[in-house]
Amino acid sequence: MNGRPISGASVDARTHRSRGVLALLLGVLLLALTACGGGGDSDREAGSGDAKGSESSGTADTRVSRAVVRIAPEDGARDVETTGALKVTAAKGKLTEVRVEDTKGNAVKGGITDGGATWTPSSHLAAATKYTVHAVAEDSGGREAAEESAFTTLTPKNTFVGIYSPEDGSTVGVGMPFSVRFTRGITHPDAVEKAIRITTEPAVAVEGHWFGNDRLDFRPEEYWAAGTKVTVRLDLDGVEGRPGVYGKQAKTVAFTIGRRQVSTVDAKTHKMTVKRDGEVLKTLPVTTGKPGYDTWNGRMVISERLKVTRMNGETVGYGGEYDIKDVPHAQRLTDSGTFIHGNYWGGGTFGNYNSSHGCIGLRDVRGGWDAKVAAAWFFDHSITGDVVVVKNSHDKTVAPDNGYNGWNMSWADWTK
Numbered sequence: 001m002n003g004r005p006i007s008g009a010s011v012d013a014r015t016h017r018s019r020g021v022l023a024l025l026l027g028v029l030l031l032a033l034t035a036c037g038g039g040g041d042s043d044r045e046a047g048s049g050d051a052k053g054s055e056s057s058g059t060a061d062t063r064v065s066r067a068v069v070r071i072a073p074e075d076g077a078r079d080v081e082t083t084g085a086l087k088v089t090a091a092k093g094k095l096t097e098v099r100v101e102d103t104k105g106n107a108v109k110g111g112i113t114d115g116g117a118t119w120t121p122s123s124h125l126a127a128a129t130k131y132t133v134h135a136v137a138e139d140s141g142g143r144e145a146a147e148e149s150a151f152t153t154l155t156p157k158n159t160f161v162g163i164y165s166p167e168d169g170s171t172v173g174v175g176m177p178f179s180v181r182f183t184r185g186i187t188h189p190d191a192v193e194k195a196i197r198i199t200t201e202p203a204v205a206v207e208g209h210w211f212g213n214d215r216l217d218f219r220p221e222e223y224w225a226a227g228t229k230v231t232v233r234l235d236l237d238g239v240e241g242r243p244g245v246y247g248k249q250a251k252t253v254a255f256t257i258g259r260r261q262v263s264t265v266d267a268k269t270h271k272m273t274v275k276r277d278g279e280v281l282k283t284l285p286v287t288t289g290k291p292g293y294d295t296w297n298g299r300m301v302i303s304e305r306l307k308v309t310r311m312n313g314e315t316v317g318y319g320g321e322y323d324i325k326d327v328p329h330a331q332r333l334t335d336s337g338t339f340i341h342g343n344y345w346g347g348g349t350f351g352n353y354n355s356s357h358g359c360i361g362l363r364d365v366r367g368g369w370d371a372k373v374a375a376a377w378f379f380d381h382s383i384t385g386d387v388v389v390v391k392n393s394h395d396k397t398v399a400p401d402n403g404y405n406g407w408n409m410s411w412a413d414w415t416k
Contacts, residue, residue, distance in 0.1 A: 065095025
């Protein structure tokens with residue numbers, strides 16, 4: 001063989017490299033087999049190949065709550081009914097927090113019931129209003145799930161309001177009820193009455209009574225205590241008062257009860273005794289309704305005060321019997337036309353006999369200029385809501401809805 005002979009050192013080097021490559025290849029192959037599940041006892045001890053390890057690797061994150069929160073109506077809903085549509089529920093857990101607010105941040109009150117499974121509002125929602133809902137529930141492990149939603153209530157085509165008395169900020173007598181007359185007849189009275197909330201200081205139970213389907217009066221069992229502060233929340237916005245007709249009023253009214261003044265007219269003796277806070281202020285001669293035109297008996301409340309007014313018999317069914325254009329110091333007692341008023345044409349009737357067409361007359365002068373006469377004195381010492389009681393007349397007791405005269409009903413009848 002030609003050429004330089006191969007030395008022993010070169011052969012040994014090549015042999016060593018070949019063995020190294022072979023060992024590396026065998027190591028890689030063994031590692032691949034082990035990674036594919038071919039491990040022995042040491043693998044099972046490490047938990048990489050037994051059944052328990054396989055189950056663990058397939059389980060969902062244990063931090064995720066199993067509770068499921070559902071909100072109705074669905075997110076983005078429009079024209080939602082103001083009553084009965086809003087409800088939040090939880091499955092596989094219990095509700096812990098529900099917050100419902102309008103865009104102004106006003107919260108909707110409600111309660112969690114059914115052991116944490118349900119939340120419903122305690123009252124109706126306002127119309128044409130966007131609400132947001134945030135609800136949280138916990139599962140048995142204390143893990144929380146939350147949902148958010150937003151919806152808008154319907155815009156009504158037909159509406160009603162309540163025209164109320166007394167006015168906000170007024171001071172009235174102890175007989176004054178809070179009276180609301182509605183512009184539409186109400187066929188869902190419970191829903192409307194629930195939306196009118198009355199609080200008093202000091203506290204006293206106040207109940208409402210319906211006269212027909214368009215008037216609702218509130219009063220306590222007895223006359224208000226002098227000095228009572230009354231606050232009324234008219235939360236009628238969104239209340240369905242009759243099918244398809246919704247309230248559009250949200251207003252707070254506050255008034256104060258003044259001193260206690262109750263005047264008693266005796267149609268037999270022709271005298272009126274004026275008492276304030278239990279003390280007699282004055283006894284005044286009066287005239288009441290003559291035979292055939294007798295004055296109502298019963299408790300009546302002053303509802304309107306007029307320095308001067310016109311009284312025409314045609315407006316109360318008495319034809320052309322009288323038309324007096326300048327009756328002074330007139331204070332209304334009934335819707336049907338009973339007043340206690342000044343009388344400058346009565347002559348010697350006061351304290352002696354009854355001569356009116358049903359009103360209570362007090363001595364006065366034409367024009368009402370004399371502050372010393374009986375009618376002027378009584379007018380100046382009266383306020384809306386004062387009580388005038390008539391007894392010993394030959395007529396029946398005035399109807400409770402004829403003016404603010406619900407005091408002629410028993411408490412049992414009032415609260416039926």
